[in-house]
Amino acid sequence: MKKFKIRGDITVVTVVIFIVCIVLVSVMFMQFRTIEQTEITQIETMRESELRTALSEWKTKYEELEKQLEEIDDKINEYNETIENNEETAKLIDEELKESNILVGKTDVEGEGVIITLNNNSKNVKAYDLIDLVNELRYAGAEAISINNTRVLAMTDIIDMANDTYIMVNLERLEGAPYVIKAIGNKEYISSILSLKGSGFIDRATTNGLTASLEVKNKIEIPKYNGEIKIEYMKELVKE
Amino acid sequence: MIFIAILLGCLIGALIGINMPIISYTYSGYLAIAIIAALDSVFGGISSTLNKNFDLKVFVSGFFGNAILSILLTYLGQKLNVDIYLAAIVVFVGRMFNNLAIIRRYYLNKWTIDRQKNIKNNKKVQQKDIK
Known part of the structure; x- marks a missing residue:
């Protein structure tokens, strides 16, 4: 060890290098574990370009689904309108019935x-x-x-x-x-x-x-x- | 004594690192840059020790300062949408290779000098034996 001539107090150097080692290795191990863990969830290990293509695919799918949703909404609206119309006709029929009852003489x-x-x-x-x-x-x-x-x-x-x-x-x-x-x-x-x-x-x-x-x-x-x-x-x- | 400190430090650091909680993937990029900067400082320290101009203040300030600076630069790059971390990696890894080359040459030199000395000594011994 003495062949490396180091300036300054040897104990101070030792302590500092000890601390540096602890910091460096602990951070490295943290990083290793993070990377290992994230490899399980594959999305985050994918390259950026892959992620972009996947994102665009999802976007197109989303747009298609949105269109479908709109169509279905329109259909639902149509159905609702027909239901309302039916209710209206039912009301009309009811009124007609009342009128004819009055005409026939079934009511006071x-x-x-x-x-x-x-x-x-x-x-x-x-x-x-x-x-x-x-x-x-x-x-x-x-x-x-x-x-x-x-x-x-x-x-x-x-x-x-x-x-x-x-x-x-x-x-x-x-x-x-x-x-x-x-x-x-x-x-x-x-x-x-x-x-x-x-x-x-x-x-x-x-x-x-x-x-x-x-x-x-x-x-x-x-x-x-x-x-x-x-x-x-x-x-x-x-x-x- | 320094070697014992390094060994112990590595062991304790590994234990701490294993027991630390996992940080999220987005921050691991910053951590990676910091590790590269720190490793660069370590190799720089080794090569400077071999060149006999090792300075503790320079080493420690470089170790922590480079790590923090690289993290800040990476953050700035992310905000500016520029991959500054690439520049940091190029610089640090390039310097690491430089330092590794210095270390390699130092030991190669030492090895060749030793061999030459050995050969000379052997020749002298042989000459003595012949006489």
Whole structure:
């Protein structure tokens, strides 16, 4: 050892070289272990160019997937729109159903209209008078009609029964006079038609020996038809 | 005594290094540059010892200073997007080869001189024997 002449205190040199050795070797071993460990995860040992190509591949894949995602989103939107449309049609059908129920007479209805009270005077009220009145009301555009709170429908029958002792409406016996007929519709139009001089129903009824009074109201309630509407023989004709 | 210190230092350093936690891969690049710088200083120290102009202050300052400087330069290079660590590696490894060449020549010289001396001595012995 003495052939290497070293300047300075030999112990100081020894200690310093000792420390330097510790630092250098420990750092080297750390590095070795790091490199060994990272070789397990291959990505980080790949060269930069390889990583670049892999990155670009992933990017293209990502873009493709993004496109697909967009397409699928569009499809989902379309489906949602059709669902909404279906809901709309369902709503429309519902409204139509309500309307037709109202028209057919399956619901209680209210609205402006007129109330006509028919009573016996010199003659008794016959079914024909009621039919005449209903016809005239329909002609005047009445939407709902009831006789003594019995709803008058499309297939309603109004007939004299048992030698004209009582009148049947909807196969139900009516109480005797007075007969109260309610009609919902344009109240002014109906009242003007009914009270036409000479040809109006009121005039004709009085000339026929009955008493008829007309009452115009802003709100009339007409009950629904209580029976069942049966369809036994007819069915829809499908034109080919 | 210095050799014992080197051996002991290497052993303890290896133990510490094995038990140290693993640093992340991104920082291992800096560490590698630091190791190269430190190794360069070590070989420089050996060659200067052989040339009999070893200075402890120069050695220690070079050992730590070069390591830290190379780490800083590598960091700067990464920030500037320039591979400065390549320049550091070229410089340090080039100097390492230089120093290794100096060491090699020193021992080659020594070896050839010894052999020549031996040959001369042998010849003298032979001549004596012949006489």
